[in-house]
Amino acid sequence: MEIKYYTITALNRSIKNMFDREIALQNIYLKGEISNFKHHSRGHLYFTLKDENSRIAAVMFASSASKLTFEPEDGMKVLVSGRVTVYEANGGYQIYVNEMNLDGIGNLYLEYEKLKKKLEQEGLFDKLYKKAIPRFPKKIGIITAPTGAAIKDILSTIKRRYPICETILFPALVQGNGAKESIVENLNKAQNYDLDVIILGRGGGSIEDLWAFNEEIVARAIFASKIPIISAVGHEIDFTISDFVADLRAPTPTGAAEMAVPNLVDLLNLINQYKIRSNESIKNIINTNYKKVNNLIDSYVLRNPLALYEVKEQKLDSYIERLNNYIYKELDNYKVRLNNIVSSYVLKNPLANYKVYEEKLDGIISNLVNNINNIVIINRHKYDILLNKLELLNPLSILSKGYSVVTSNDKIISNYKDVKLKDILDIKLYKGNLKVEVLEKGE
Numbered sequence: 001m002e003i004k005y006y007t008i009t010a011l012n013r014s015i016k017n018m019f020d021r022e023i024a025l026q027n028i029y030l031k032g033e034i035s036n037f038k039h040h041s042r043g044h045l046y047f048t049l050k051d052e053n054s055r056i057a058a059v060m061f062a063s064s065a066s067k068l069t070f071e072p073e074d075g076m077k078v079l080v081s082g083r084v085t086v087y088e089a090n091g092g093y094q095i096y097v098n099e100m101n102l103d104g105i106g107n108l109y110l111e112y113e114k115l116k117k118k119l120e121q122e123g124l125f126d127k128l129y130k131k132a133i134p135r136f137p138k139k140i141g142i143i144t145a146p147t148g149a150a151i152k153d154i155l156s157t158i159k160r161r162y163p164i165c166e167t168i169l170f171p172a173l174v175q176g177n178g179a180k181e182s183i184v185e186n187l188n189k190a191q192n193y194d195l196d197v198i199i200l201g202r203g204g205g206s207i208e209d210l211w212a213f214n215e216e217i218v219a220r221a222i223f224a225s226k227i228p229i230i231s232a233v234g235h236e237i238d239f240t241i242s243d244f245v246a247d248l249r250a251p252t253p254t255g256a257a258e259m260a261v262p263n264l265v266d267l268l269n270l271i272n273q274y275k276i277r278s279n280e281s282i283k284n285i286i287n288t289n290y291k292k293v294n295n296l297i298d299s300y301v302l303r304n305p306l307a308l309y310e311v312k313e314q315k316l317d318s319y320i321e322r323l324n325n326y327i328y329k330e331l332d333n334y335k336v337r338l339n340n341i342v343s344s345y346v347l348k349n350p351l352a353n354y355k356v357y358e359e360k361l362d363g364i365i366s367n368l369v370n371n372i373n374n375i376v377i378i379n380r381h382k383y384d385i386l387l388n389k390l391e392l393l394n395p396l397s398i399l400s401k402g403y404s405v406v407t408s409n410d411k412i413i414s415n416y417k418d419v420k421l422k423d424i425l426d427i428k429l430y431k432g433n434l435k436v437e438v439l440e441k442g443e
Contacts, residue, residue, distance in 0.1 A: 009088065016086035019093065025084040030056075030095065031103055034076045045072060049080065049095070057094035058082075064098050070110065077103045108207055112214050116241060119216070124223045125244045131228040133248055133259065137196035139166045140260055141227070143186045146171035150203040150232075150253040157257035162264050168193060174202040179212035184221040191226060198225065199256045200242065201232030213240040222246055232256030399430035416441045 006014075019025055032049035039045055043062030048055050058080070072078070082097040102110065119125065140158065144150050146169060158165055170190055173182040183200070190198055200222070202210070212218065213233045222229055222245045231246035232253045243249040250256035391397055399405070405428040406413040413419055419438050427434040 008091070012086060012088040012091045015091070016088055019085045027081065028084055028095070029079070029081045031077070031079045032056075034072055034078060035074050037072055037074050039072075045097075047072065049078075056084075057092060058097050059094060060097040060100065068100060070102060072100070073113065076109050079103050108211065108214075112207075112241070115214065115216055115219075116244065119219055119241065119245065124219060129223070131247045133228050133230065134196045135262065137165055137261060139168065139193070139195050141168050141170060141190045141193060141195040141198040143170045143172050143183065143190065143198060143200045144202050144253070145174045148203055150201060153252075153254040154199060154232075154257045157254050158261050161258065162261035164264070165261055168195070173212075175205065175209045175212055180215040180218050183212060183218050187218075187221045187225060195227050197260050198227050198229045199232055199250075199253070199260055200229055200246065201250070201253050201256060202234070203253065204235040204238065210234050210238060210240055213242040215241075218242060219245045230256045230260055399428070402430075404429050416443065 030049060032051050032055075035048045035050055035055075037045070037047040043065055045058075045060040045065045047058050047060075049058050050056075060082075078100050079102070080095070080097045080100045082095045082099070084093060084095050086093045123129070142151065142154055144154070151169065155167060158167060168190075170186040172186045173179040187198075187200070202213075210233055213231075219241045222231070222242055228247045230248045230250050231240070231242045232250040232255065233240045233242055234252075236251035236255075248259060250259050407426045407428070408419060408423060411418075413425065419425065419441060421438050421441065423438045425436050425438065427436060
């Protein structure tokens with residue numbers, strides 16, 4: 001029996017045809033969370049839809065994406081409709097989305113992102129405004145629900161790690177109606193107590209359960225607090241607006257308690273280490289100074305105190321001698337320079353320099369006169385040339401050769417046809433003018 005081998009393309013095309021023939025897959029409705037979102041430059045949207053356990057690739061072409069009333073982002077919860085088919089090139093199946101809408105949680109996510117962006121632009125998240133958490137707090141305020149795992153975990157952790165610290169609970173609603181007002185009220189109340197730090201938080205839950213910590217009035221109350229605040233809302237993967245505004249964010253309520261107080265056992269061990277190191281350091285200092293004292297006692301200077309004086313005396317003599325030599329040398333140099341100046345030719349013949357400069361000045365004046373004369377001669381020659389050129393171009397010079405200019409009513413006559421018999425003409429001669437009457441004309 002002959003075996004028939006398919007190409008990969010043929011197999012993928014066959015599977016695609018099976019998907020396309022399945023009516024249930026041609027118009028299917030899904031809900032899930034967007035991840036790996038990419039907005040292509042041509043307007044197409046590529047992303048993954050996922051839930052707690054599975055995921056599917058999704059494509060929304062520009063023609064459908066142009067109808068969206070919101071900008072999709074990673075983390076949004078959405079409701080989509082479309083058809084499921086196979087992409088032949090890689091053999092993967094995916095959904096081609098025709099419509100997409102936000103579900104309830106998605107709307108909350110949009111509100112969350114909008115407020116986050118607004119407060120970030122206002123500077124409420126800036127590190128510049130973050131207050132330092134005291135290392136050894138004496139009194140800690142806790143704002144959370146009076147019952148539940150969060151308050152138990154916080155109190156037990158503080159008691160275990162740092163039992164000398166006092167805690168004050170400010171019981172508050174942490175979800176549902178009135179929660180945001182209750183949190184703000186207790187934050188304001190806590191400002192009147194002599195607290196070193198405040199832990200604000202609650203246990204885990206859905207985004208709806210944690211929503212009170214995403215409210216703007218809560219964020220602004222945290223920012224306005226004069227007391228450092230550690231935010232401990234939900235689990236490690238949960239992020240709320242309060243986490244960004246607070247001075248420090250803890251992954252859990254237990255983590256907040258650990259950040260707020262040191263471990264007393266660790267402190268005692270650290271103190272004990274400091275004690276040991278201090279004793280060793282003091283011993284080393286004593287031993288070092290003891291050796292220095294013994295060295296001084298055994299030193300030659302203490303045994304022979306005059307020796308130090310004698311050495312200094314010798315050095316002083318050496319310095320005085322060197323100084324005297326330097327002074328005498330400088331005096332000799334200045335004497336030589338003074339003698340050179342006194343015996344100089346200038347002082348003996350003060351008019352000599354004057355005569356030299358006088359001769360130089362006479363030479364300069366002579367050269368200047370010669371240069372001026374040369375320039376005058378050259379320019380006079382140029383002038384004569386230009387004058388001759390002008391004479392040649394002067395129309396009056398032609399008249400001197402016997403020519404004349406005939407005009408009638410200031411109009412030059414160059415053709416006999418331009419005048420009539422008996423017309424009176426003006427004739428311009430080289431010297432003088434004539435006024436004549438036309439008696440005869442012709443070529």
